[in-house]
Amino acid sequence: MSLRSKLAGWPQALLLRSACYAVLAALAVMSYSIVVPKPLPVIAAMSVGHVLCVVGFACFGLAVLVEMATRPGARSSLPPTSKPAPKSEPASKG
Amino acid sequence: MLSHVTPVGYLCLVAALASAAIVIWYLVKKPALGLTTKLTLLFGVGVLPAAVAIASTTVGMQATTERRFCGSCHVMQGHTWNAEHAASDSLAARHARNPFFGERNCYVCHADYGMLGYPMTKLNGMKHVWHYYFGGFKDKSLDHAIDEIDLYKPYDNVNCRQCHSGSLTHFKSISDHQSLEKELGKNEVSCTSGGCHGFAHPFSKFGKKAPKKSTVKPAGSASAAPAASSAAPPASGGAP
Numbered sequence: 001m002s003l004r005s006k007l008a009g010w011p012q013a014l015l016l017r018s019a020c021y022a023v024l025a026a027l028a029v030m031s032y033s034i035v036v037p038k039p040l041p042v043i044a045a046m047s048v049g050h051v052l053c054v055v056g057f058a059c060f061g062l063a064v065l066v067e068m069a070t071r072p073g074a075r076s077s078l079p080p081t082s083k084p085a086p087k088s089e090p091a092s093k094g
Numbered sequence: 095m096l097s098h099v100t101p102v103g104y105l106c107l108v109a110a111l112a113s114a115a116i117v118i119w120y121l122v123k124k125p126a127l128g129l130t131t132k133l134t135l136l137f138g139v140g141v142l143p144a145a146v147a148i149a150s151t152t153v154g155m156q157a158t159t160e161r162r163f164c165g166s167c168h169v170m171q172g173h174t175w176n177a178e179h180a181a182s183d184s185l186a187a188r189h190a191r192n193p194f195f196g197e198r199n200c201y202v203c204h205a206d207y208g209m210l211g212y213p214m215t216k217l218n219g220m221k222h223v224w225h226y227y228f229g230g231f232k233d234k235s236l237d238h239a240i241d242e243i244d245l246y247k248p249y250d251n252v253n254c255r256q257c258h259s260g261s262l263t264h265f266k267s268i269s270d271h272q273s274l275e276k277e278l279g280k281n282e283v284s285c286t287s288g289g290c291h292g293f294a295h296p297f298s299k300f301g302k303k304a305p306k307k308s309t310v311k312p313a314g315s316a317s318a319a320p321a322a323s324s325a326a327p328p329a330s331g332g333a334p
Contacts, residue, residue: 002223016127016135020117023139024274026111030150034103035096036158045150053143060139078277 007069015063022056106149114140114239159201161190161333167222168230169239173295174200185286185294203294207252218246240298251278254285284327 026049033045099107116138125131157163165174176182176189177199189198203318206214226232231239260278265271270290277283286294293299 017121019139020121023143024114024117026143027146030146031107031110033154034099034106034150037098037154037160039163039226042154043155043220043223045154046154049150050147053147054141056139060135063105063127063131065302067132078214092286 007066010062010066012063012066014065015059019056019059022052022059026052027054036040038070100153102149103153106145106146106153109142110146113138115179125149159198163199164200167226168236168296169226169234169243173212174234176295176297184296185291206254249286250285251281255297267303
C-alpha cells in the first residue's frame with residue numbers, strides 16, 4: 001500500500017479541527033501566563049502550551065498531506081512508493 | 095489589573111488574538127482547503143502561535159525575576175513584605191529601593207552567577223515549586239515556613255560582588271575589608287554575617303542564628319514572639 005493511498009484514508013476534517021482546538025487551547029494557556037504571571041501559569045505555558053502548539057501544527061501538516069494525497073491529478077506531489085513513512089501515526093487520533 | 099504587562103506582552107496578546115481569530119474563522123466557516131485557506135491556516139496555527147510561544151517564554155522568564163513573582167507563594171511573603179516595607183532597613187530592603195533593579199531585588203541577590211547560572215537558577219526555582227506543592231509548604235503557616243526555610247548552600251559572596259566589585263578605593267579603605275580579603279574571596283566569611291553587614295533578612299534569623307550569644311533557645315514556642323520587630327512580616331497567613 002503506497003504512502004499516498006494510506007494517507008488518503010486519514011480523516012482530514014478531523015485533523016484540521018483537532019489542529020484548531022489544540023492551537024486555541026495553547027493560545028489560551030500562553031496568554032493566561034502573560035496576564036497572570038504566577039508560577040503554575042508560567043510553567044504551564046512553557047510545557048502544556050508548547051506541546052499543544054506542536055500537536056496543533058503537526059495535525060495541520062498532516063491534514064495538508066492528506067489533502068495532497070487525495071487531490072485528483074496531484075500524483076507527483078508525493079513520492080509514489082512506500083518508502084518508510086515517518087512514523088507519526090499517533091497524531092491521527094487528534 | 096494589566097499594569098504589569100510589558101510591551102512585548104501586549105504584542106504577544108495581540109498575536110494570540112489574531113491567531114485565534116483565524117482559527118475560529120476556519121472552524122465557523124469551514125472553507126475548502128484551497129491554497130488561500132492553507133496559507134491563512136499556516137499563519138493561524140503555525141506562524142502566529144510560534145511567535146506567541148517564543149514571546150510568552152521571554153515574558154514569562156522575565157516575570158520570574160520580579161519580587162511580585164516570588165511573593166506569589168505565601169511562604170516567601172515574609173521576605174517580600176519585609177523588603178517592600180518602607181520602615182524596613184534590612185539589607186534586602188535597602189536593595190529594593192533602587193529603581194533599576196529594586197523590583198527584582200530577590201532575583202539579583204539570589205540568582206546563581208556561576209557558569210551554568212541561568213539554568214541552575216531555574217532548576218532551583220523548580221525545586222521550590224515542587225517543594226511548595228508536593229513538599230507540604232503550601233499548607234504551612236508563614237511563621238512555620240520562615241522558621242524552617244534556609245539556604246540550600248551558604249550564600250556566595252560573588253553575588254554581592256557582581257555589583258560591589260570590591261576593587262575601589264573606598265571599599266579597600268575599610269579595615270575589615272582589608273584584613274578579611276582572603277576569607278571573603280574564599281567565602282570563608284560572608285559579607286552578610288552578623289558582625290559585618292548583618293543578615294540580609296534579619297527577621298528570619300530569630301530562633302536560628304541571629305542571637306549570636308545563643309541566649310534564645312531555638313525550641314518551639316518562644317521563637318516566634320521576638321521576631322516582631324518593626325520590620326517583621328505580618329502574622330501568619332496575612333497576605334498583604
